Amino acid sequence: MLAVLAADSYRQGDSDREIRSFYGELLADLPAAALVLLPQSRHFATQDQPQAVSAAIEAFVDALHLRQAPGGT
Secondary structure (H helix, E strand, O other): OEEEEEOOOOOOOOOHHHHHHHHHHHOOOOOOOEEEEEOOOOOOHHHHOHHHHHHHHHHHHHHHHHHHOOOOO
16 A cells, blocks of 8 residues: 655644654554655645655556566565
């Protein structure tokens, strides 16, 4: 699962570390959850940072393909 986190959402004012920790705890039971924190983005991260969201999705999908490739882990 890919979680794209808006750094300036309702947790505005928290450090990057605090935001990652908060969401990491929420997603701890999900296998291989990937967290991507987007600076300068709010609730609509796809509008605030469309290139960063696209890059995060592409990197996540690429990593999935590598894990599923013959010889991948």
